[in-house]
Structures are given as structure tokens and as C-alpha cells.
Amino acid sequence: MPSHLPTPSAARPSLVIVGAGPRGTGVIERIAANAPELYAGSGLDIHLVDPHPPGAGRVWRHAQSPLLWMNSHAEDVTMFTDDSVAMDGPVRHGPTLHEWAGVDGRTFTDRRLQGAYLRWVHQQAVAALPPGVRVHHHPRRALRIGGPREGRQQVWLEGRPRPLLADLVVLTLGHLDAELDDEQRRLAAYSREHGLVHVPPDFTADTDLGALAPGEPVLVRGFGLAFVDLMVLLTEGRGGRYEGDTYLPSGREPVLYVGSRRGVPYHSKIGYDLVGERPPVPRFLGPAEIDALLARPDGFDFRRDVWPLVEKELGFAHYHRLFAAHPERTAMEWERFEERYAVADPAGRAVLVAEAVPDPADRLDLAALDRPLTGARFGSHEEFQEELRAYVEGDLTRRHDSAHSPDLAVFLALLSVYGQLVRLGDIGPWWHGFFSYLASGPPGPRLRQLGALSRAGVVRFVGADMAVAAEDGVFRASSPTVPGWTVETRALVEARLPHPTVERARDALLRELYAEGAATTPAGLLAVDPADGRVLDRAGLPHPRRFALGPHTDGRGAGAFTRPRTGGPAFRQNDATARAVLLFLQTLAERAAA
Numbered sequence: 001m002p003s004h005l006p007t008p009s010a011a012r013p014s015l016v017i018v019g020a021g022p023r024g025t026g027v028i029e030r031i032a033a034n035a036p037e038l039y040a041g042s043g044l045d046i047h048l049v050d051p052h053p054p055g056a057g058r059v060w061r062h063a064q065s066p067l068l069w070m071n072s073h074a075e076d077v078t079m080f081t082d083d084s085v086a087m088d089g090p091v092r093h094g095p096t097l098h099e100w101a102g103v104d105g106r107t108f109t110d111r112r113l114q115g116a117y118l119r120w121v122h123q124q125a126v127a128a129l130p131p132g133v134r135v136h137h138h139p140r141r142a143l144r145i146g147g148p149r150e151g152r153q154q155v156w157l158e159g160r161p162r163p164l165l166a167d168l169v170v171l172t173l174g175h176l177d178a179e180l181d182d183e184q185r186r187l188a189a190y191s192r193e194h195g196l197v198h199v200p201p202d203f204t205a206d207t208d209l210g211a212l213a214p215g216e217p218v219l220v221r222g223f224g225l226a227f228v229d230l231m232v233l234l235t236e237g238r239g240g241r242y243e244g245d246t247y248l249p250s251g252r253e254p255v256l257y258v259g260s261r262r263g264v265p266y267h268s269k270i271g272y273d274l275v276g277e278r279p280p281v282p283r284f285l286g287p288a289e290i291d292a293l294l295a296r297p298d299g300f301d302f303r304r305d306v307w308p309l310v311e312k313e314l315g316f317a318h319y320h321r322l323f324a325a326h327p328e329r330t331a332m333e334w335e336r337f338e339e340r341y342a343v344a345d346p347a348g349r350a351v352l353v354a355e356a357v358p359d360p361a362d363r364l365d366l367a368a369l370d371r372p373l374t375g376a377r378f379g380s381h382e383e384f385q386e387e388l389r390a391y392v393e394g395d396l397t398r399r400h401d402s403a404h405s406p407d408l409a410v411f412l413a414l415l416s417v418y419g420q421l422v423r424l425g426d427i428g429p430w431w432h433g434f435f436s437y438l439a440s441g442p443p444g445p446r447l448r449q450l451g452a453l454s455r456a457g458v459v460r461f462v463g464a465d466m467a468v469a470a471e472d473g474v475f476r477a478s479s480p481t482v483p484g485w486t487v488e489t490r491a492l493v494e495a496r497l498p499h500p501t502v503e504r505a506r507d508a509l510l511r512e513l514y515a516e517g518a519a520t521t522p523a524g525l526l527a528v529d530p531a532d533g534r535v536l537d538r539a540g541l542p543h544p545r546r547f548a549l550g551p552h553t554d555g556r557g558a559g560a561f562t563r564p565r566t567g568g569p570a571f572r573q574n575d576a577t578a579r580a581v582l583l584f585l586q587t588l589a590e591r592a593a594a
Helices: 022-038 097-101 111-127 182-194 225-234 287-294 302-325 334-343 346-356 366-370 381-399 406-424 429-439 444-455 508-515 569-593
Strands: 014-018 044-049 133-138 142-146 153-157 164-166 168-171 197-199 217-221 241-243 246-248 255-259 459-463 467-471 474-478 486-489 491-494 534-536 542-548
Touching: 014 022, 014 153, 014 164, 022 044, 022 111, 022 133, 022 569, 044 153, 044 164, 097 111, 142 508, 153 168, 168 569, 182 197, 182 467, 182 491, 217 486, 225 255, 225 444, 246 444, 287 302, 287 406, 302 334, 302 346, 302 406, 302 429, 334 346, 366 429, 381 444, 381 459, 406 429, 406 569, 444 459, 542 569
Parallel strands: 014 044, 014 168, 044 133, 168 542, 197 491, 217 255, 217 491, 255 459
Antiparallel strands: 142 153, 153 164, 241 246, 467 474, 474 486, 534 542
């Protein structure tokens, strides 16, 4: 019997979904949408396993600081499909966050409001299920999965003596805690030995920051979104407040010395809407190019084979917008530029751009965007503070000025590229970091607050390629950006999420899967079948009864939520998994009836 065909069972059909956050809700919504077409069985039990409330899950639960914001405009967050999604199932329209909440679409709402939206979406998805389909929530942790490939699975829960029995299991675990890696273990041991404070990678909202004393210097490694949350909780969260562009300290704040590989914060969210034609992407990196990469018998290399296509695609979007919206800043007809651009190699494109775009400020330089401090050197720490404040202010001004609308075109092309690259599986951490830095930065108001905190002396910038040494009973940091300057602290905070490797995940279920032979990628992500999310073993065979979706897999998407009208890959994946689940259960029901 082929491995994907189920063995009949007399028991009522049962599906276990481990993880009741947004991804689990998305799978239920797709089951409800596809069931009228695909499933005519006599009932179904769906068991949701998660210690946190369904819909919101852990990250979006109500029990967190109201100071923490969404990282997207309310109009850019939806849990519902639209006609832009390439999927086999039916579209089921629904409101975006701002439509549901009745708030301005450009608002960055707090995360608790998003949690309320997610709880409502979950309720709507459950209500849309066919008669006879029942949903049961188990507020416990799942510990392991057992059972043969050809038979029912056993899902063991914390504090429950008997397992849940399931015909199929879908893992939608979201972001996971992780055991410390070798470097973090060394830093933790050093901190214990010398009475220091070491905060390893974690979810900032869940981190105990009480050991970071008022007025004391704290070294922070990481300048992305986790840093922004940390900054908020240690300033406004300790009683400070803003009056215009001035920060008024409470006196309870530590002094944050922040640095990273780039040495600068993520780029601000763009603060204007696109007027006119969207960039016609995909153009140079679409399904055909992905098919060609996947068909290579010797595989592909990201830098050699993929990045040139990404670079060409982003450049095309940038210049298409420049020529369409700002033709006075170009020196060539678009048709001629487009024709030459399509056939030029990288060197030829550089010559073409120099000829057609007179002002270097209008040219796309991805290397400079990625590492803006490369080669920069400053004579003093204070000089660098002034320069980086000016850099942040310049970024804010540019990202809120539609005269620079090619930036928005590049952002939209990045979304398209990410949606295509999902099909390649795990392509390493660099691309995800580059995307997040350029396309998933903080709200503009947060960077204005950063400038105010810098002027108030509460935040100090260390520089690029920050080196951290644990020596002489302290933490010591330096950067080539300011030669000869160092800072010593008795506290170190790693402002980043744990890397989602299956082998080091604290989640017992994932670790058991790995120990039993589930495949992982070189970067440690759970390997899944790109067609429907089935978990792969180390021989590359998909498990007929186990699926996985989300950031712990090599099918992870670009962000937590999908923007409307962008063909969200997560929706496509949810739909494919839901249809595979329903087809399996329908076959099971037919065989049982026979």
C-alpha cells in the first residue's frame, strides 16, 4: 500500500494541531473553507494543543505590556485570503486588523489589540466548520508523538496519563525557545563566576529585566526589533516619558550601549502609500527561475546562483518606479532602458544605470544599504553619536518622503522575492536577516524615540562589527567604527530571538522528532515537503501522517502576518496542508465505509 494511503479505522476521525496561535488558526480557517469540496466524512474531532489561548497564542496573548506595538500598520495585517493567493482552495474574504478594530489604517496598534483580532478570527474559523466537526482545546504542552507511519498517531501531553489518538498531526508551533549554544553557555558560566548579568537570546516580552539596575551601563548586542522592545520596556516601561522629541527620564533607566554587525538600526517602516502602478514583479525571479534552480542536478549556491537573480529583480523594481514616477531624474526612455537591462550582466547593468540615472543618489546600491558603516571611522565616541543620530534622522525623512518612492517599489519586490524563495527551502540565515533589516524594520515613531533617548544619554551607539570580550571580570565591547574606544559593563543582553534549530529547541516534541529521525537542514530547520508541509525523514521521505508549518521549518515565511494583495506564501502553505489533511481523511472515511 503506498505510504500516503491511510489504513481504515473504526474510530471517529481525529486531527491534532499542536500550536493554537495564528498559524494553527490559519489551518483551521483553510479546513473550513475546503471541507465542503473535499470532506464528506461522518464528523471530525480537531484537538488544539497549546498552553496559551487559541488565536493569540503565546506571542500575541493579552498578558503583556501595552507599550509593545505591532511592527506593521494595521491596514497591512490580515488573516484572510484574497484573489492574489495562488492556491487550489476557495478564497474566504475577511477584514484586515484596521477594518475589524475601526482604527486608522496607518496606526501601529499594540499587540494586545492584535491578540483580540486573532481570537476573533479563531472564533470565526471554528464557527465556519461543517456540522459534525468539533474543536477541543487542551491547555497543555505536547511532549512527543508516537505511532506507526501506517496507523494512528499518539500525541502525549504534559500532565495527562494517556495520549490523544490522531489520524493526522499538524505542528504549528510558532517561535520557539532554545537551549544555549556554546558561546552563550560560556558567557553564562563567566557571568556566574564573576557575579555579572547575562541575558541570553529570548522573547523580550517574556524576559526578566529586573537585574538591569538604574544608571548602570548595559551592553546590548543586536539592533533589530528585539532591541526596540528592550528599549521601550527599560525606558517608558520604567516611568520615562516623551514630550515631543525630548525624553524625560524617570531615573530608573540603565544606560544601553548598543551595537551589532551593521552597527545601525533596521530601516524605518515606509510612511506613505504607492500612487500609480505597482512594480510588475516577478520579472527576473519568478516560478520559472525557481523551477530551474530546483532542477539543477548538482544543486545551487545562494551567492552564485540565487543572489544575482534577487539583485536583478530588486533593481528592476527600483528603476521601473524611478522612470514611471520621477522621469525628470532619468536620461533615457524607459523602453530602451528596460530592453538593455533585461540582457545585461551585472557589469553591464552598472554601465547602463550610470548612463541613464545621472544622480548617484537615485541609483540602487544594495551593498551600501546592507552595510552603511563599511569603512567609516570616527575620531571619538561622541562624534559617532552625532553621526548616527543624523543617519537615523535621514532614514526617517527618506522613508516618509514619496520623492523616494523607488524604496517602496523595492520593498514590494522584496515581498515577491521572499514568496518565491520559500520554495527553495533553507537558503541560510543571511537572506532572512537582509530582508528583515530592509523590509521589516521598526515603526518610524520608535526611531524618533531612539533619537531622543540618544540625546538624553540613555542609549549610546557602539558601532559596526561590535566585538564582545568576557575578560577581567567584566564585559568589554569595541568596534572598528571608533578605533581605540571601548566600554566596560557588568551586564550583557543578547537582543535577538533564539535561532530556531530543531536540535537545540527546548520544545520536547521537536527534539523527540529529531531523535527519531526527522530531517533538518544545514541551518537546523525542520525539513518539510514543499508541496504540502509533510515532515521529511533523513531519507527524504515524507511522513504520511505528520505535517509542520511555521518558522521552525524550511518553509518559513517573511513575517508574522501577510499584507493584503501580496499573494502570501503562508496562506498558500496553509491551504495546501489543509487540503492534504482533508483528502487523507476522506480516503480514510471511504475505506472505513467499504
